[in-house]
Amino acid sequence: MPSPKAKNSSNRSGGGSPGLSGSTNGNGRYEFMSLNRTPPATLFQRQGSDQTAAARLRASESPTRRRGSGSSTSSNTGMPEEDCMRLNPSFIGIALSSLLAIDLWLSKRLGVCACEDSSWGSIRPLMKLIEISGHGIPWLVGTAYCLYKADSAAGQEIMFNLFMALILDLILVGIVKVVVRRRRPSHNHMDMFATFSVDRYSFPSGHATRSTMCARFLLAHLVLAAPLRVLVFLWSGLVGLSRVLLGRHNMTDVLFGFLMGYCQYNLVEMLWVSSLGMQGFLGLIQGSIMVRTVAVIGAGPSGLTSIKSCLEEGLEPTCFESSDDIGGLWKFKARPGTRD
């Protein structure tokens, strides 16, 4: 099969091609002139493979050389713009391919705990422990428990928002994984516990997004001593690093995960649900809107009066957390259908 160059040269030398004949610029740079003219449709119809050949030839020319050919816009020819469209992706494409090649190579080299036989296989159990510390289930269960146990409105608000943030993280990471569909590294052993089907994809690292988002969340909303703040920061980085060491991810999955988790926290702040909004949300889930909490300190008449007045208002007691016989927290909700 003749090479594209051979085909082009045969066209040129033949001089019989309607699109290419008479297009020399006098410097022997025949092809520049010919490529800056719109080839008649008949040429491409007749010579389908020549179209590919011409495209290859155009792509092989440097932008500088083609700029030198004197064409500036596509208004009269239609070709230069098309050329730009082809050149830019090829440049970006080459840069991306190189980056990905480095990423794959480096990630494979860093996957030193990918299995027990790997060079650092002995610390694989420790890496898996770090993996669990950034897994969605412990975080969701832990946050739900803290939300249930929180005895102040502020505490409930924080835990509620953290819970919602974790759900948001799972959704966003799932969406990106499905869209990108990047396979996990070949050296990964898929022995992770509790995964979704999208977790067969590796971009981005869900652990990295979660650890970054949660670290930012904790640092912003918990009053922690300086050593603990450093620990939270280190933990977040370690979770990301462990993904590569375990061979679960390539470097770029984790780096993008860090970035995404960082941005996700900004989103959580923007969508922050206040205590009042949270009560409404929980009320909606329970089938009622209004929730009132009455704290009764001791069995004094004032506490009893508050409880009586709630009952008279038609509120329904939902739970009672006792501190003594009658003292403690009484929580009321509106009976379904009674709220106007």
Ligand SMILES: CC(C)=CCC/C(C)=C/COP(=O)(O)O
């Ligand atoms: C089952 C639940 C609630 C969460 C799954 C968490 C998980 C396994 C994410 C995958 O993380 P990587 O993308 O870092 O491997």
